[in-house]
Amino acid sequence: MDFINSIVLLCNFLIIPALTYGSQLALGAIGVTLIYGVLRFANFAYGDLMAFATMSVILVTWYLQSIGVNLGVLPTALIALPFGIIATIAISLFFDKTVFKYYREKKSDPVILIVVSLGVMFILNALVRIIIGPGDVVFMDGARFIIKAREFKDLTGFDEGLALKSTQLITFLTTIATASLLFYFLNKTKTGKSMRAYSDNEDLALLSGIDPNKIITLTWVLVSILATVAGTLYGLDKSFKPLAYWNNLLPIFAATIVGGIGNPLGAFYGGFVIAFTEIALTYAYKKFFVYILPEHLEPNSLVQYISTDYKFAISFAILVIVLIYRPNGIFKGKVI
Amino acid sequence: MYFSAKNLTGGYGGVNIIEDCSFEVDQGEIVSILGPNGAGKSTAMKAILGILNNSSGEVSLNGQDITKLKTQDRIKSGISFVPQTNNIFTELTVQENLEMGAFLFDGDINKRINEMYTLFPIIKEKKDQSAGELSGGQRQQVALARALMTNPKVLMLDEPTAGVSPIVMDEIFQHILNIKKQNIAVLMVEQNARQALEISDRGYILVTGKNAYEGNGDYLLNDSEIRKSFLGG
């Protein structure tokens, strides 16, 4: 019984949150890695692109709510998603045409593109805060919980409760669906394969008749879809706060590098690696040990490796270890 | 002649590397461009493909002038090119490499891929492996097969045997002879001049960016002066 309780405890505080957080990071990391693979630079504006995308979704959600449209138990934001995607594609292509294209055609050093992406980051950041304000926005509606801790206890008779928020399930399922669709596209369709080919060997792709402009436009479209989905899921789960997306960019970068920069499948796994390590190392296992250990062995400290204040340090440590020992990422696989 | 490039002049940054070079290839013919290092052989290839930005001269295919066309459109018109290095998609499988080769091909891709597998049986066994994992000779075959996927009329090869062992070299030359049988015009740049001339119908020898000698394979192989200067005695 104690054993089952300890498992439920871990599910509630470690596994479910890590799966949710991992999903959010995974989608973000795939986006960063796609940009890196095809356009060949680390895009520091990506966090703010997610913020912009989420803001667009929120604005449409508010409009839909004002005219009384909703999805019942599901959040209204899901209907608003396609509109947010369109807005994000538009702004991505706008910045590509006005900013990034020039440096791409000049074949500038990737470092210059990083610096330029800072400019885009500032602009997006300002736009979001000017349009929607700097504060917290909660735009989640519909059913909050699939199962509440108390209901679970009553249902099963365990001492430990298990709560599952609907956003957590939506996040996980949407991530799996989005990622599967993307991997199907990249590995099975002619256009997807040509995108990988372009990323692998640009010159040979040109010699094979692949049109680089189409590939680049397509990349921004995919990246915008991913940014909108990832940003919205994060906003639904936590709340929307412009600067939070910027802070998420760091673990996303870490996930991207862990998975091997330019490798979408690696980025997907990398997101979960970062999330699980972060949550597993900052979780206080005291109660868990109280369940499984005999009474005289019970710990009196929190049994927590490092406090949550230092979660950046975990991303960083993983990053450094990977960069030193496996600079191409820990997952072998196709690099886009 | 089926495919000809006339009076090519061009180079990088205002310095002409090739001057007034001309080459011709007919269908079902193998023509080699030979010459010492730095003679401008690869530059000539780039000029023919239209990759070289500032070059002049005329390129025509089957009587049509294609000088004005961009690289991508020249490829569409039936020219295929195998670069010397980075000539495969290393992260893609062998089969995907072939599919990418056929990006502009309208016909039945699977049929074409099977034709390639009959032409290069060894790569069929490896079709689901990443091309980057193959050996040098196998990679070269994938590169050839990729270039042939569009069913080109002209195949241009930039040093197809660079950096491979003598056995593999013979194997690759054998494949090139097989390609010739399909009535394709083959134009190749080669470092291994003697071996290349043995399978070539004709050859050009470039010296400091200019046509120095030309003629059929036997003539170039047997001319004592050429032997001494370019074929190592």
Place this chain on the structure above:
Amino acid sequence: MRNNLDIKIAFSIMALLLIMVGFLQSWGVALSIINLCLISAVMTMGVNMQWGYSGLINFGVMGFLAIGGAATIIVSVPPVPEAWDAGGNGIILSGILLAILIYSIFFIHKKTKFKFKNYIIFFLVISIIPIMKIIAGPSIEAIESINSATTGFLGGFNLPIIFSWFVGAIFAGMIAFVIGKVCLGLRSDYLAIATLLISGIVISVVKHEEWLTRGVKNVIGLKRPVPYEVNLQNSEWFIKLIEYLHSSKLSSIEIIEERSAMLSDLVISSSGVFVKLSFSLIFSIVLITLLIFSERALKSPWGRMMRAIRDNEDAAKAMGKNVVKRHLHIFIIGSAIIGFSGAMLVTYDGLFTPASYQPLRYTFIIWVMVLLGGTGNNYGAILGAFVVWFIWIESAPFALFIINIVLSHVDSGNEFKIHLIESIPYFRYLMMGLGLLVVMRYRPKGLLPEKIIKN
């Protein structure tokens, strides 16, 4: 020649703008802009050394600034004896232990060779945190529990705060050494990401290690290297000075009470200006000294070598230059300068607020300054600091002015207008982004490009 002219014109325009602020707003505002420009200029010189001289991307500026800021506390705040009694020994012990651990990790990494070396190193690195927790934990708890509303930390050494600038530089240099050892030699984009993450960690440390910095509880009322306004107002020489400066104005007033009232007003307002002016003087001395040194360095064989490495790393390597070592040197020096300026900034503010460190403001704005001013040119970096800081401060009143003109017919209760006015602080981010993009596109070397030094 042409370049010199540009420099003069650019700085004259800047001076003119600042004087205009003095007349239009107030001299106090103008001086505080100048002071922050001067501090920012020191920061940009540090970043410029790393990026401009040798092409290293350091996105950890914020972290080094915070290290410098923390140094002011350790150096200048009076010690808290109770806290030292409670946990001082424990902290010193753990400090020594930490140093030994880090040293032995480097030692094992460098000097030894055996089969499971990497695993041992990994294990040691992992074990640092639990060991520190066990050794230092009780002391930390004891320190933080002492008078937590007012102290709750160890305090410092009660030394003059100017020392802390140098100590901040040394601290920053030491951290830069460790970071450089681990991260230099990575690809440039990885270095950018790694340094950004590290600065996040540094901020976590100063925010949460309350025994050291009081963390988010902040430290206020730091010492100053210049007099306090209140002391000035009561000192005779200052009142006499003001009386002398305004003698004609004062003598025109007949009534004695009115005259002394006016004098005391003048003394009060001038004392603020005087304090700021003193700061300006000190900051200018720092900046000019730094400028002289780095211009000399840039023209020396060492500077030539750094530029050679930046422009062609492979060639420099082939010539037998140890590129990674040179990069480490410049990374340490640049970071030390940033740390120095971080301490200057906290000294000027008179308080240390760890929660206020945001990467946009403390890393990327500094980067905008360098890129806008002129990569590889010290005068450019300084100009960038002045221009960007000026825009940063003055864009808010300017935006308000524009909004009021454009929407003058709209009534002030209009929601859109209110929203716009509330958003004014964010318009400056927009300006920064646009400015950066325009400069990168049309003057990619910055307003004052690097001079090609002919030897």
